[in-house]
Amino acid sequence: MGDLAAVVLAAGAGTRLRPLTWLRPKALCPVDNVALVDWVVGWARTVTPAVAVNIHHGRAALESHLAGRVRLSIEEPVALGTAGGVGNLKGWADGRGVLTMNADSWHDADLDAFARQWDGERVRVLVAGEEFGPRAHVVASLLPWSEVARLPTSPSGLYEVSWRRALDDARLDVARHTGRFVDCGTPAGYLAANLAASEGRSVVGRGAHVDGSLERSVVWPGAPVFGHERLVRAIRADHQVTVLVRNGDG
Numbered sequence: 001m002g003d004l005a006a007v008v009l010a011a012g013a014g015t016r017l018r019p020l021t022w023l024r025p026k027a028l029c030p031v032d033n034v035a036l037v038d039w040v041v042g043w044a045r046t047v048t049p050a051v052a053v054n055i056h057h058g059r060a061a062l063e064s065h066l067a068g069r070v071r072l073s074i075e076e077p078v079a080l081g082t083a084g085g086v087g088n089l090k091g092w093a094d095g096r097g098v099l100t101m102n103a104d105s106w107h108d109a110d111l112d113a114f115a116r117q118w119d120g121e122r123v124r125v126l127v128a129g130e131e132f133g134p135r136a137h138v139v140a141s142l143l144p145w146s147e148v149a150r151l152p153t154s155p156s157g158l159y160e161v162s163w164r165r166a167l168d169d170a171r172l173d174v175a176r177h178t179g180r181f182v183d184c185g186t187p188a189g190y191l192a193a194n195l196a197a198s199e200g201r202s203v204v205g206r207g208a209h210v211d212g213s214l215e216r217s218v219v220w221p222g223a224p225v226f227g228h229e230r231l232v233r234a235i236r237a238d239h240q241v242t243v244l245v246r247n248g249d250g
Contacts, residue, residue, distance in 0.1 A: 025058025087151030
């Protein structure tokens, strides 16, 4: 769709995902051995070839990973939030509507269908679940250029400055995603996304050394699992960092 651009929001600090984000930015944490940001850029490109990614936390690693592949929007000295991040790219969007997605979600939504069913005038959001509100699981949104043009370039959120106002003005079109959606912002969610992507199998990264046993676990590239170890619902990030996820963890 030549009249659309896409913005992947990847500037967050990933504090809920610690200690994993002490080792790498949240957007570079792998799901089924593919960095989260690469999943989201790939989904964006099912809709438009024009893709930008905003970055702040983990800037150096993300710049290196994405260089030459997408438009990079570097936010300094502070991260601009979801609305500010899109608003900061108004010059690049240049009259086009914008598809937005967060770089910390994994799903199986048909974004091409979501975009093709858009009227091009209202704000459209794709929500996983029944409720739309400040805590809704938003898979993606579509913003007409008129909405993009008035977004601030200061730290702010899309729900507060765009989606809620569109809802109040009866300009919001809410679509429902009934398939799989996982918020990867916590270790439990991150593990769930890996298991969903791998159809329930443990995921082992390139160069990992697994001599022990794994059950519904993730081993990052190069990490060891020693012969005496049995990892169950665990994330082995390196030789020092292992996160155990128990049933009922949020």
